[in-house]
């Protein structure tokens with residue numbers, strides 16, 4: 001594993017040289033159509049070459065000599081080959097330096113590992129390498145991209161989206177997107193820009209199939225509507241990073257690889273893929289650091305974002321959606337991230353990303369651009385032609401400006417430092433106070449209206465015609481989108497065991513929190529002291545001890561409920577994310593999640609009973625001791641079931657805690673200690689109360705031989721109680737499972 005970075009860099013070296021040599025020979029090269037069937041073949045076509053070459057050739061060369069500044073061997077060899085401007089890199093923080101070096105030129109981005117025999121053949125970088133060897137490197141490059149994916153052409157026409165907002169007195173509809181059209185082909189990167197709240201995330205979710213039905217318009221993938229078979233071909237990086245805070249970077253990516261990669265790969269191959277992605281994304285320095293979250297310090301924000309990207313690209317998706325992958329990154333790392341997106345696109349994937357505030361260099365990396373303003377389309381087309389289009393409608397920057405900044409200003413309706421189109425100028429001159437702002441510029445609303453109208457009249461129709469024209473793509477591509485079989489990355493059992501261990505790792509910190517241990521032990525000691533050596537020989541003593549037994553039944557029927565109700569509501573976002581990607585079966589998740597808690601949840605009660613049992617001087621009998629422990633276990637597992645069911649049904653912590661407290665209190669009151677003679681019409685409540693069943697069992701264990709009636713309760717043979725508790729253990733869990741199944745994906749998450 002350790003030799004990976006240097007070998008990757010060797011490969012890159014050669015390919016870079018090849019790219020330069022060929023592009024020089026071709027005089028720049030022209031961009032071939034992405035409709036070319038070769039896209040899936042791994043981006044080795046002329047398009048790739050010309051694009052890469054232009055990128056590299058514009059970069060400054062001092063990188064090679066500057067490489068010596070880096071202190072590790074790996075970095076040295078890497079930075080020695082990278083032809084981007086090292087000044088930028090070295091001026092950044094160590095992190096950005098490391099990440100840029102490794103993020104840099106990852107042409108091998110499709111999840112491809114270099115066979116070890118090929119690695120052995122590689123020669124180190126040398127300026128004298130000749131073209132023949134470069135060509136060889138080129139062929140290697142194509143070999144590396146060994147896993148072509150189905151090319152997907154995405155088209156969307158007149159996409160509208162409305163939400164119904166329910167107020168206290170009225171409900172109203174809010175239009176979030178109005179008639180958005182566009183298309184993106186394999187090999188292209190489409191960027192969506194627009195001010196905050198303009199609808200980027202909404203559009204991205206619609207295109208990625210994350211919101212089920214758009215309220216209007218059509219979205220097609222290779223001319224076919226969305227089908228759930230596409231789930232495994234789509235990578236979706238959400239705007240909020242949804243990751244487990246207590247797993248390390250490597251664990252996160254390894255679990256993702258093991259769950260999501262096809263079954264035909266072995267566990268080792270999947271793990272290797274995860275490691276490859278770690279190196280590709282420059283995460284090697286933090287691979288053993290915990291992700292962290294609001295309560296735990298972990299990796300940096302930029303690293304977390306890259307882990308999210310890694311989580312998705314690990315599956316080598318045909319369609320990759322990213323919601324603001326560069327927000328919060330420094331400009332160098334942002335540039336590297338976008339370069340990665342390019343490399344992914346070059347390998348024949350379709351990439352769609354939303355972006356806030358790109359730098360001008362970053363802006364030029366996009367093939368296509370969608371500019372949104374208040375949910376309307378202001379521009380769709382080639383990113384390179386956006387400025388020309390806006391100048392034809394009379395908007396040109398008056399000072400030199402980053403094009404992205406200019407476009408965002410326009411989308412915000414801000415015409416400062418921008419020429420005012422004559423049509424709008426007329427309006428301002430007429431002196432309508434509504435249209436005019438203080439500095440004599442038209443108001444944002446007017447500018448927005450003008451831009452929407454301009455796009456509608458000048459471009460929209462012709463674009464729509466293009467979009468409506470049928471595409472000349474293979475029938476095979478069309479059919480594969482809808483017919484490919486849904487394949488799980490792992491068998492049910494493997495999914496279960498992966499999720500089980502992942503759950504254990506993620507929550508290992510919770511289990512042994514000193515707070516919980518102290519709480520339990522302290523309660524046990526207090527109880528032990530209060531009931532110190534309280535023998536149960538006489539009925540009076542028995543009655544006294546019954547109080548302790550009831551308290552045990554209540555204590556262990558209380559805490560598990562309140563811990564379990566958090567289980568599903570807390571993991572809701574993660575569950576939504578992973579289920580949208582078809583990572584596992586719900587049943588495997590459910591069982592893993594509910595069983596991974598059990599072993600550790602049973603350690604504390606043993607500790608508790610040990611203390612209480614001997615301090616309080618309960619029946620001196622090994623069998624009685626173990627039966628007491630077993631009864632407590634049953635009570636805990638049943639109570640957990642109730643908590644899980646309440647949590648999964650309501651999926652809202654506030655509501656769940658309220659309902660749980662009412663239920664637990666009712667069960668406690670019906671537990672047989674406070675009220676001995678319950679009216680018939682409510683006596684059924686006792687059968688639902690696990691406190692009652694546990695209490696009865698505990699009494700039986702302690703006093704069965706001595707007395708049939710203890711504290712006004714008839715102690716039976718215990719079969720009824722055990723079966724009722726077992727029914728609760730499974731019944732409540734079944735209810736929880738059904739509720740999860742019925743939970744709508746994405747709602748509110």
Ligand SMILES: Nc1ncnc2c1ncn2[C@@H]1O[C@H](COP(=O)(O)OP(=O)(O)OP(=O)(O)O)[C@@H](O)[C@H]1O
Pocket residue numbers: 163165174176194195196197198199200201202203239
């Ligand atoms: N379910 C919803 N109910 C009400 N309003 C919604 C809903 N979903 C989105 N919106 C509104 O739609 C608009 C667009 O939201 P969206 O998240 O797509 O914006 P965005 O362009 O991604 O913004 P940002 O750049 O801040 O992420 C916002 O004004 C938002 O408040």
Ligand SMILES: [Mg+2]
Pocket residue numbers: 200201202239323
């Ligand atoms: Mg957003």
